[in-house]
Amino acid sequence: MLVFLKFKSGLVARVMDILDKLTQRYGEYIEAALSRYLSLDAAPDFKDAVLYQISTGGKRLRPLLALATAEAVSGDFKPAIPAAAIVELIHNYSLIYDDIIDRGDVRRNKPTTRKAFGDYAAILIGIWYREAIEEAVLETPKPPLFAREVAKVIKAIDEGERLDILFEMAGREDPYFVEARWREVKLDDYIRMVSLKTGALIAASAKFGAMSVTDDSSLINAAWDFGMNAGVAFQIIDDVLDIFGDPKKFGKEIGKDVKEHKRGNIVVLLGLGELDEKRRGELLSILSKPAVGDADAKRAVEILASTNAKETALRLADEYKEKALGALARLPSSKDLEELATFIVQRQF
Numbered sequence: 575m576l577v578f579l580k581f582k583s584g585l586v587a588r589v590m591d592i593l594d595k596l597t598q599r600y601g602e603y604i605e606a607a608l609s610r611y612l613s614l615d616a617a618p619d620f621k622d623a624v625l626y627q628i629s630t631g632g633k634r635l636r637p638l639l640a641l642a643t644a645e646a647v648s649g650d651f652k653p654a655i656p657a658a659a660i661v662e663l664i665h666n667y668s669l670i671y672d673d674i675i676d677r678g679d680v681r682r683n684k685p686t687t688r689k690a691f692g693d694y695a696a697i698l699i700g701i702w703y704r705e706a707i708e709e710a711v712l713e714t715p716k717p718p719l720f721a722r723e724v725a726k727v728i729k730a731i732d733e734g735e736r737l738d739i740l741f742e743m744a745g746r747e748d749p750y751f752v753e754a755r756w757r758e759v760k761l762d763d764y765i766r767m768v769s770l771k772t773g774a775l776i777a778a779s780a781k782f783g784a785m786s787v788t789d790d791s792s793l794i795n796a797a798w799d800f801g802m803n804a805g806v807a808f809q810i811i812d813d814v815l816d817i818f819g820d821p822k823k824f825g826k827e828i829g830k831d832v833k834e835h836k837r838g839n840i841v842v843l844l845g846l847g848e849l850d851e852k853r854r855g856e857l858l859s860i861l862s863k864p865a866v867g868d869a870d871a872k873r874a875v876e877i878l879a880s881t882n883a884k885e886t887a888l889r890l891a892d893e894y895k896e897k898a899l900g901a902l903a904r905l906p907s908s909k910d911l912e913e914l915a916t917f918i919v920q921r922q923f
Contacts, residue, residue: 591913592913592914593638599641600641600651603641603651604655607659623687623690624702624703627670627703628662630684632662632665635776635779636779637658637659637662638658640783641658642914643780643911644784645910646910647788647793648788650787654786656710657720657783657785657786660711660724660782661778661779663703663706663710664727664775666703667704668731668775669681670686674696674697675739708721711724716785719785723778726774727775734767734771737838738771738836738838742835743861743862744835744862744863761843761844764840765806768806768810768838769806771809772805772808773802776802776804776808777800777802778801780804792904796904797905799901800899800901801898803897807892807894807898807918810891811888811919813842816828816830816841817829817841817878817884829868829872832874833871834866835861835862842878845878853880857874860874891919895916895918895919902915
């Protein structure tokens, strides 16, 4: 047991090392680009509000992935700096609206943009991020191609968010979502949803990095396949952490998906398929409540902990990691990207 703990501790340390290493290599370029694109034309009394979302932190996984992919393909990451800014701006743009839709108050252990400035201000800030993305697109090596790809990615995220809401059991009063809500959600439905909501942007991060430095479609497609499979693994781990994570490390409220009535969490989905009739009915009853409180969420986590859903989900995440590594073998240099894939599955935040 002691040997295993030492091995696990060493693995976690190496997983953390890759983020530190890539941040040291690329971090200043990413932060400078984000600040520049967001600050363009911002009124002095609006600038701090605009910059707040990116100032709250984050792993910068997507821009790091974009630059690491560009360097793996060509040996040069600098042509991909606008692309790196694009994917991080899209990510934060989606988070701003995700928090408005879900009425989220805490992200990265800090108040969300909507909590800090109000929903109406957050909507305006989100629009600003969308236009900052356009400013970055104009500085990519291939603006028309990037513009089309950015539109596809944002539409994919939007469709993934739509499906995620349709998988919820309660909590939305909008006529469209009430009438169109799915009555049954299967594993294939979940994979489709997370491939759009999360996978598409991580796939685009790798693809945009490659697009910035090559026209070779085989390399660009390999980058996309790597990112898509890594992205699905990332979301599966995110779902596991939502139910079983350490809130201090995770930076978000544990059980938040339960409070949001989600069947589109892999642990909830797998748990519902495994529970006996009595406990399944209890969990469904909690998820169907108009308002799910702390005690309800705690009980839901207890029910899910009595199943094998966590272990099954972790195995599924590892399967997608292996698919990602298979795609990575088609790229010329991939050590950093291999370590990033390991981080995605081993992360605790």
